[in-house]
Amino acid sequence: KVTIGEAKIMLESVTIKELTTIEQIEEARELEHEIWAVGSIPVHQTIATIRNGGIVLGAYLNDEIIGFNYSCPGYMDEQVYLYSHMIGIKRNYREQGVGELLKNYLKDIAIERGYRTCRWTFDPLEARSGYLNFSKLRSYSDTYIENCYGEMEDPFNKLLPTDRLCVEWQLVDNDYLRWDAKVEELLDEAKPIVDWEANIVGLPTLDKEQKFSKDETLIHDAYTLPIPTNFQKIKVESVALAEDWRYKTRNILQAMFDQNYKIIYLMKKDEQISYYLLVKRSLFAL
Secondary structure, eight states, X not given: OOOHHHHHHHXXXXXXXXXXXXXXXHHHHHHHHHHHSXXXXXXXXXXXXXXXXXXXXXXXXXXXXXEEEEEEEEEETTEEEEEEEEXXXXXXXXXXXXXXXXXXXXXXXXXXXTOOEEEEEEOTTOHHHHXXXXXXXXXXXXXXXXXXXXXXXXXXXXXXXXXXXXXXXXXXXXXXXXXXXXXXXXXXXXXXXXXXXXXXXXXXXXXXXOOOOTTSOOOSSEEEEEEESOHHHHHHHXXXXXXXXXXXXXXXXXXXXXXXXXXXXXXXXXXXXXXXXXXXXXXXXX
């Protein structure tokens, strides 16, 4: 296991580059295939994206590519934004800060090129991604998409509906002190929306007695929602339990979004469970 000190030293040696050549894109494509073990984005499509407002980044350690981020222009509801479609990190370098480096480098370039908002999707049950997106980058979400990409066969997505949260990141919002102070205050007063417990083999289960009702009117400013810290482990050990998490969290999050709550933070509790913080939309100028 990599220590904090080793991760810091490694991270200081990582270089982020914008990828523009066919050779660089081929490197990123090979890494994409290594991570997901399925087909990758064609080089010609990536080059076309780059030449039409897209941004593709690579993270390098000792001239070896260890991560990449693929983004393309987006337009919806009369708004132009950058859509960060894919980020991938080589297995040995995950959870060491490489994803955050890539996103913050992307932020700087995107602002220079006139973008003010960045969006992307991710699996709501992947706590590692939630921690980066909400707790590190200070993005937020109030949009849930059922089975966003249909059936996928890669190791991360197979066997379950590809549900996604749509994340929005305000690139030029620098009011971090107000944000962080408010989050700490809301964490202290947040109420659990449902309970969790470990099952007979020690895996976390959600709302075993099915007490949550989507028709219930929510009155508190903030709630916490538990999710597994390691969802992939649950998928390996019990697909049925993974499905249970998928459908229950889908039902809860859709109901909370309908009642004008947003996810703004993820708190890592321990190796079993993490917690989303959901707050009333009116509390933040989002």
